[in-house]
Amino acid sequence: MTRPLRRSDSFLGIHFDFHAGMDCTQVGATLSEEMVQQIIDKVHPDYIQCDCKGHAGISSYPTKVGTPAPGFVRDPLRLWRDVTARNGVALYMHYSGVWDSAACKKHPEWAVVDAKGEVSKDKVSVFGPYVDELLIPQLMELRREYGVDGVWIDGECWATGTDYSPMALEAWRRSGHDQPPPREANDPFWPEWLAFHRQGFRNYVRHYVDRLHAFDPRFQITSNWAFSSFMPEPVSIDLDYLSGDYAPRNSINIGRIEGRSLAPQGKAWDLMAWSFSGSGDEDWTTKGSAQLMQEAAVVISLGGGFQAYFIERRDASVNLWQMDVMAKVAKFCRQRQEFCHQAQSVPQVAIFNSSAAYYRASKQVYAGVDYQPMRGMLFYLLDGHNAVEVLSEHHLQGRMAQYGLIVLAQWDYLPDNVTNQLLNYVRGGGGLMLVGAGPVGLFKEHLGVQLEGPAQEGVRSLEWGGYLAPLKANWLPAEAPASDGSGAVEVFAWTSANVAGDGPRRSAATITRMGKGLIGAVYFDAGSSYHSQRQFTTSDMLNRLARRLFPQPIVEVEGSPHVDVTVMTKDGRLMVNLVNTAGLHEDASVYTFDHVPPVGPLEVTIRRDQRPKCVTLQPGGRKVKFTYRDGKVGLRIDRLELHDIIVVE
Secondary structure (H helix, E strand, C coil), X not given: CCCCCCXXXXXXXXXXXXXXXXXXXXXXXXXXXXXXXXXXXXXXXXXXXXXXXXXXXXXXXXXXXXXXXXXXXXXXXXXXXXXXXXXXXXXXXXXXXXXXXXXXXXXHHHEEECCXXXXXXXXXXXXXXXXXXXXXXXXXXXXXXXXXXXXXXXXXXXXXXXXXXXXXXXXXXXXXXXXXXXXXXXXXXXXXXXXHHHHHHHHHHHHHHHHHHHHCCCCEEXXXXXXXXXXXXXXXXXXXXXXXXXXXXXXXXXXXXXHHHHHHXXXXXXXXXXXXXXXXXXXXXXXXXXXXXXXXXXXXXXXXXXXXXXXXXXXXXXXXXXXXXXXXXXXHHHHHHHHHCCCEECCCEEEECCHHHHHHXXXXXXXXXXXXXXHHHHHHHHXXXXXXXXXXXXXXXXXXXXXXXXXXXXXXXXXXXXXHHHHHHHHCCCEEEEECHHHHHHCHHHCCCEECCCCEEEEEEEEECCEEEEEEEEECCEECCCCCXXXXXXXXXXXXXXXXXXXXXXXXXXXXXXCCEEEEEECECHHHHHHHCCCHHXXXXXXXXXXXXXXXXXXXXXXXXXXXXXXXXXXXXXXXXXXXXXXXXXXXXXXXCCCCCCECCEEEEXXXXXXXXXXXXECXXXXXXXXXXXXXXXXXXXXXXXXXXXXXX
8 A cells, every 4th residue: 555645745636526415315325435446547547526415405325424315325425536546545424514405404504604694505694603513623524533534625715705694793793893783885885894804704714724634634625616716815714725626717827827826826736627517417418538638738838737527427436538638638738747847937027916906896796707807917927938827915025136027917905005015116117017007007107198187988990010909998098298308208009089099199008117117007907808899909019018018037938829838947947838728718619629729830949047058948858959059059849739848958
């Protein structure tokens, strides 16, 4: 028997769940040791996550603590544990936390109550006894009776809402609030009410994590989507790892932002792809191996681990033929593990996801902010081959100077100390890009540009590179002063009032010198256009502006825009990941595919102080011909299939 890897050292997993219900009367009927062994033999995972309690609150093993399914032929969890233990594979539980319909039915006094006094049929209160009377005892049972290695707790921060139950109201009073809680988002004290619930959620998670670690320090725990873009704040709870499952559709784009949100948090992390897609339960379609490999590549290229989710049958067995697909994905990932897993990002470009601004703008406890403008800017910059991280205040504190470019999109609020830090960053030589009315408004006094009124929604044409791109957006009426010869302000791009390009012109983007650095300002909500009016003209303007502000990135790539670049280090080696992102990911009519069109050729320039001893293309150790001149390594990639890593030694 081989001791299983800790989650912090694990790279590849498989997730199974079926959210057992009262229809499950033959649990374990067709599950066998041979079936589980075949899964392990085909895929060779570091860990398996399987079902024990889903959102329905019904346990798929014969629990003595919770609500078991109505009928068992055999104990499936005992079988999963026995086979994984013999093979040295870690076993984690899929366990639904805040979302537990059975607990609400049995104990309505545990449930959330909404602003109208309606008792929830699905969500328990984080202020109530559920955590002590069911969650903690049941997880102790799983560890004690089955020796499971840990738990992946689903239905957590994203399922947490405002709560008017007696338990929550008493906690509100004890926290020093004498006034009654607000009922609507426009009522006084709504931000304080949301902050109270966020602290309640943190206390709830911290309580069960600390209790379970005290019970057995080897038991490993995460809360799904904790400290991700749903909850963009410093990790303040002793979770053993961070994780989330991105949506089944447009998955690669979700992976691109969520991986960048988890990667800088200082914890081992992984993301879970759904192995199927569709518009609802009636048309779930199995994804092909190429689609899952592409979804894996955007995660592992950022240093994270990868897992894929397959649905169990209603008796806890699995479709073994699906493991042939997962075996191909596993082989793809393992070939890259040596170069990707736990690699660290090299600071280049940061998109600023302000925690303070996020929570100030949110109308919900978590996941209550429209991220489209920021996501759009991220995708524009990735399409321009920029190596981008998504960072909050706690990531950038004392580290701004390490980044060549910081991008602020969407936010119309920042704490004064953050604004001052960004200005000092520019004065010291940094590049700051402000995109849209909100960010421009925060720094308008420093731009040397006259704003002749508030932003107005309308159609104007972006003039750039000999092209016109009409865009419906919120446009700021910006007028740059006539040049005084100092070069302090430069109009970088123009906009005209009509699609013919012969109307009155205004500044679409400017560059302002400040100290040793530059501020680039874009006077329309460019990020939003990525999702509704994507045009190469907008993309080219934004990426050329980024290059003016940050003229010497470590890596530059010329070629297809469907290539993500990450610049990583591991074991003293520079790793340049190239990920092919081509495909109709946002097309609602495309559910699944099994072919990703290759891209190339790509011309790659890598800045290095010394001539490298060796440059290889991994996996496979393919030696690459390169030139070295004036501190630049030049090479050509004729064809990129899915994911290659340029290793510079």
